[in-house]
Amino acid sequence: MSAPGSLGDLADVAARVTGWTAPGEEVETYVERSRTTNVRAYHGEVESLSSAETVGAGIRVIIDGRQGFAWAGTLDETVLKEALEEARDNAAFGQADAFIGLATPDGVAPPSLPLVSDELRSTSTAAKIDLALELEKRALARDARVTGVRVASYSDVIGEMAIATTQDILVTSESAACYISVAPLVNADGDTQIGGGMSMGRAPSELDIDRAVADGVDRAVRLLGATKPKSRRLTVVLDPHVTASFLSIIGGTLSGDAVLKGRSLFAGRAGEQVAAPCITLASDPTDPGSIGAEPYDGEGLARRRVSLIEDGTLQGFLYDTYAGRRAGRASTGSASRSYRSTPGVGAASLTLVPGTTSQAALIASVADGVYVQEVSGLHSGVNPVSGDFSVGATGLTIRDGVFAEPFREATIASTLQRMLLDVAAVGADHEWLGGGPAGVTLVISDVSLGGS
Amino acid sequence: MDQTVVGRVLGVALRTGGDFAEVFVEEARSSSARLDDGKVEQVSSGRSRGAGIRVVVGDTTGFAHTADLTEAGLLLAAEAASAVARQGGGQTRTVSLSSRGAPPGPSAAILPETITKAAKVDLLVRAEASARAAGGAIRQVTAMYADNRRQILVANSDGLYATDDQVKTNFSVSAVASGDAGMQTGRESQGYTMGWEFFDDFDVEEAGRLAARRAITKLDARPAPSGTMPVVIKSGGGGVLFHEACGHGLEADLVGKKASVFQGRRGEQVASPLVTLVDDGTMGHEWGTYRIDDEGHPAAHNVLISDGILTDYMYDFLRAREEGRPTSTNGRRQSYRHLPMVRMTNTFLVNGTEDPDEIIRQTPHGVYVANLGGGQVNTATGDFVFGMTEAYLIEDGVITHPLRDANLIGNGPEVLTLIDAVGNDFAMGSPGLCGKDGQGVPVGDGQPTLRVQALTIGGTAA
Numbered sequence: 042m043s044a045p046g047s048l049g050d051l052a053d054v055a056a057r058v059t060g061w062t063a064p065g066e067e068v069e070t071y072v073e074r075s076r077t078t079n080v081r082a083y084h085g086e087v088e089s090l091s092s093a094e095t096v097g098a099g100i101r102v103i104i105d106g107r108q109g110f111a112w113a114g115t116l117d118e119t120v121l122k123e124a125l126e127e128a129r130d131n132a133a134f135g136q137a138d139a140f141i142g143l144a145t146p147d148g149v150a151p152p153s154l155p156l157v158s159d160e161l162r163s164t165s166t167a168a169k170i171d172l173a174l175e176l177e178k179r180a181l182a183r184d185a186r187v188t189g190v191r192v193a194s195y196s197d198v199i200g201e202m203a204i205a206t207t208q209d210i211l212v213t214s215e216s217a218a219c220y221i222s223v224a225p226l227v228n229a230d231g232d233t234q235i236g237g238g239m240s241m242g243r244a245p246s247e248l249d250i251d252r253a254v255a256d257g258v259d260r261a262v263r264l265l266g267a268t269k270p271k272s273r274r275l276t277v278v279l280d281p282h283v284t285a286s287f288l289s290i291i292g293g294t295l296s297g298d299a300v301l302k303g304r305s306l307f308a309g310r311a312g313e314q315v316a317a318p319c320i321t322l323a324s325d326p327t328d329p330g331s332i333g334a335e336p337y338d339g340e341g342l343a344r345r346r347v348s349l350i351e352d353g354t355l356q357g358f359l360y361d362t363y364a365g366r367r368a369g370r371a372s373t374g375s376a377s378r379s380y381r382s383t384p385g386v387g388a389a390s391l392t393l394v395p396g397t398t399s400q401a402a403l404i405a406s407v408a409d410g411v412y413v414q415e416v417s418g419l420h421s422g423v424n425p426v427s428g429d430f431s432v433g434a435t436g437l438t439i440r441d442g443v444f445a446e447p448f449r450e451a452t453i454a455s456t457l458q459r460m461l462l463d464v465a466a467v468g469a470d471h472e473w474l475g476g477g478p479a480g481v482t483l484v485i486s487d488v489s490l491g492g493s
Numbered sequence: 494m495d496q497t498v499v500g501r502v503l504g505v506a507l508r509t510g511g512d513f514a515e516v517f518v519e520e521a522r523s524s525s526a527r528l529d530d531g532k533v534e535q536v537s538s539g540r541s542r543g544a545g546i547r548v549v550v551g552d553t554t555g556f557a558h559t560a561d562l563t564e565a566g567l568l569l570a571a572e573a574a575s576a577v578a579r580q581g582g583g584q585t586r587t588v589s590l591s592s593r594g595a596p597p598g599p600s601a602a603i604l605p606e607t608i609t610k611a612a613k614v615d616l617l618v619r620a621e622a623s624a625r626a627a628g629g630a631i632r633q634v635t636a637m638y639a640d641n642r643r644q645i646l647v648a649n650s651d652g653l654y655a656t657d658d659q660v661k662t663n664f665s666v667s668a669v670a671s672g673d674a675g676m677q678t679g680r681e682s683q684g685y686t687m688g689w690e691f692f693d694d695f696d697v698e699e700a701g702r703l704a705a706r707r708a709i710t711k712l713d714a715r716p717a718p719s720g721t722m723p724v725v726i727k728s729g730g731g732g733v734l735f736h737e738a739c740g741h742g743l744e745a746d747l748v749g750k751k752a753s754v755f756q757g758r759r760g761e762q763v764a765s766p767l768v769t770l771v772d773d774g775t776m777g778h779e780w781g782t783y784r785i786d787d788e789g790h791p792a793a794h795n796v797l798i799s800d801g802i803l804t805d806y807m808y809d810f811l812r813a814r815e816e817g818r819p820t821s822t823n824g825r826r827q828s829y830r831h832l833p834m835v836r837m838t839n840t841f842l843v844n845g846t847e848d849p850d851e852i853i854r855q856t857p858h859g860v861y862v863a864n865l866g867g868g869q870v871n872t873a874t875g876d877f878v879f880g881m882t883e884a885y886l887i888e889d890g891v892i893t894h895p896l897r898d899a900n901l902i903g904n905g906p907e908v909l910t911l912i913d914a915v916g917n918d919f920a921m922g923s924p925g926l927c928g929k930d931g932q933g934v935p936v937g938d939g940q941p942t943l944r945v946q947a948l949t950i951g952g953t954a955a
Contacts, residue, residue, distance in 0.1 A: 083552070088553065093558040093570075093830065095558075095830060110537040112537070113540055113541065114542070115542070124540075130610070131538060131610065134526070135534065135535050185826045191752040206567070224752075235873035255945065269949070272719050272720045302529065303632045304676075353823050417878045418878030418879065421900065422880045424898045426710075427676050428675070429899070432878065433877075433951070450949065452900055452950075453951070489951075491720060491949055492949065
């Protein structure tokens with residue numbers, strides 16, 4: 042039984058489109074619908090309130106090993122018929138590849154995940170507005186040095202998807218998330234810093250305003266008066282958020298597709314020591330703590346935990362159906378996508394197994410180093426093919442085991458290969474951040490800090 | 494779309510007491526083709542249409558969007574957007590719209606949708622063959638063709654009713670080369686606000702050779718230095734410097750929230766007298782060009798910095814309205830599903846007078862950057878970074894060894910004052926996608942060869 046606007050009719054749409062298949066074709070229809078609300082507060086008032094529903098469908102057609110794709114931002118039947126026709130026509134221009142094909146059911150059961158809360162559905166717009174206003178108010182009150190708040194927002198999304206294929210896949214899933222985000226401006230002696238704090242959950246009651254405000258304000262305040270450090274090589278302690286950013290990039294290099302296409306620095310290194318023994322890395326979108334957790338991947342196969350590095354040894358790579366077939370392996374359920382793109386290998390919910398030492402104890406063990414609180418330029422400064430990286434860094438100097446003066450306008454540089462081998466310790470402070478990788482404190486020896 | 498329907502929708506949007514209402518209708522179509530790993534992987538097409546409706550009351554904006562362009566669908570969205578304004582008396586206002594003739598601007602001579610897919614795929618095959626022929630070290634090549642067409646209609650309660658038809662076409666090639674010291678990458682990308690006629694002048698084979706040559710050159714690259722030194726940036730290769738160093742900081746929404754280091758500095762000397770910086774949405778067929786912005790106002794040529802003096806910020810309509818001044822027509826949005834905000838268009842440093850070769854000769858020791866990748870800025874502090882994807886050492890006034898990729902880092906207000914040479918060889922750079930608050934819009938940038946006295950290079954060499 043399905044109420045109007047529920048998963049039932051999304052699955053019907055997907056199945057109906059796939060049902061229009063012609064002999065000799067494989068067809069996959071991926072349908073998505075999301076409802077979002079976004080509230081921004083400014084100067085004690087609602088600056089903007091947006092609410093809307095987005096729908097779309099992506100249709101993949103495979104004929105004789107050639108793939109074509111078309112998408113449309115509507116579920117209108119006439120348009121979807123045209124999109125299928127367009128995908129079919131597009132397929133004629135692809136080059137044949139024997140490994141191309143849709144996923145076939147592999148018998149792996151999807152994880153059972155509590156991804157939707159009735160609480161979020163029943164939260165009024167007025168209550169969401171109050172959250173954003175309260176967030177701004179508490180940020181302004183947190184510290185006398187807060188001079189303004191650039192962003193104080195509440196957002197939520199309730200998303201549903203359905204996939205139907207000619208290869209007997211018909212799956213649906215639904216997930217919901219909400220978050221608050223604050224960017225306070227702090228000033229002392231003419232020096233300004235902007236902070237960022239966030240809290241995420243499945244329901245508004247899981248949002249922690251004080252935590253977001255503390256992260257946003259306190260971390261900005263401690264950077265006031267930062268100066269450019271001297272260039273040298275030293276021990277670097279990465280903030281959990283920074284670790285998460287690096288994990289995203291490392292995840293890309295562990296894509297089976299990148300390996301097959303000669304674009305991964307880890308190609309041919311399975312079974313080798315690629316990281317320090319304290320590193321155990323997995324992609325685990327089955328962990329309910331991750332906002333990115335979901336029962337199915339972008340091809341309708343069950344999500345599963347995939348071990349990538351264990352005790353520093355490379356275990357293997359992530360595969361979708363295509364990369365798996367080409368490598369002579371099964372898909373690891375690692376296809377990511379939206380309705381506007383075909384599935385491709387993605388490193389969902391990366392997580393490092395935490396160590397046993399607290400962040401405070403790790404910092405106490407560093408005689409001369411820096412704590413990197415923020416990095417910038419990751420998309421321009423990291424080459425995932427060569428492994429070279431060089432990113433802007435802001436944070437605190439560590440001297441004799443305690444935080445000393447803040448620094449800014451510096452860079453940290455190394456290669457991803459070296460950085461992984463140079464990890465001296467993993468913190469105990471494992472935490473899922475946003476929809477991406479889990480954060481955890483990392484201590485890395487011998488990194489170049491570029492300053493004056 | 495029927496003008497009277499749009500008028501009725503605006504009237505309903507204002508019923509709850511809004512001061513201003515706007516309907517933005519967009520129909521977008523795109524097609525792309527990608528060759529990777531020796532095969533044409535896929536040809537894709539996509540389309541979307543919908544409308545975004547916003548209602549402003551006081552300092553508050555309500556926004557809703559819909560893919561349902563029937564009058565009923567639009568009215569529902571108008572009601573949702575107007576829910577933020579509750580004090581109104583429930584009277585539907587009448588909005589009379591007057592259609593504006595389209596201002597001059599780029600148009601597509603040959604719509605890409607009229608070109609066969611086979612012809613688009615053929616470009617990829619030619620570019621790939623040329624990249625692979627550049628040397629045995631080339632291990633992998635990706636070539637991408639993409640076009641998109643965006644037809645927009647903007648109408649608002651001030652009576653504005655304007656339309657535009659925006660067509661963009663772009664092409665890129667990326668190559669991976671492999672050598673003793675590992676793998677390196679090279680890329681060439683170009684795109685314009687035009688149709689298929691783009692390929693009359695753009696040689697896809699040359700693009701393939703360029704991407705391959707960049708990757709092969711870097712196989713012998715040395716680690717980039719770590720520290721501060723003079724940096725010469727090749728014309729057309731580094732406009733992103735200004736985009737990051739001060740462009741974002743001159744956006745009035747950030748300035749208004751005191752989140753920019755350039756706040757309150759209009760009329761002041763903020764840069765070397767050699768610096769005249771312009772943002773120009775009317776610039777030929779450049780990547781960031783349009784006839785009207787996404788709030789319906791004709792694109793403009795805006796001087797931001799003149800001989801080092803900050804002349805003005807960039808504005809969207811709402812921010813300008815608050816300050817009682819005209820918009821600089823920088824109001825842009827990613828799609829009908831997004832609210833407009835202040836965005837750059839084509840941002841560039843105007844030509845200087847010096848011979849670019851002479852600038853290099855007069856640099857005893859430094860780095861020559863032929864190409865910059867993307868960047869990022871913290872507008873509150875002015876600190877920015879951007880990646881060099883093709884760079885060389887300058888030794889005794891001569892360009893010598895290639896350098897591995899690294900980021901440059903600097904502080905916007907400081908770097909602007911440290912520009913001590915500007916060449917006479919202005920060129921625009923590669924097409925860019927600028928991200929802000931989760932929205933991406935196409936932007937262009939450009940500059941002549943220039944030198945910054947001191948920039949920090951985040952390499953690994955001592």
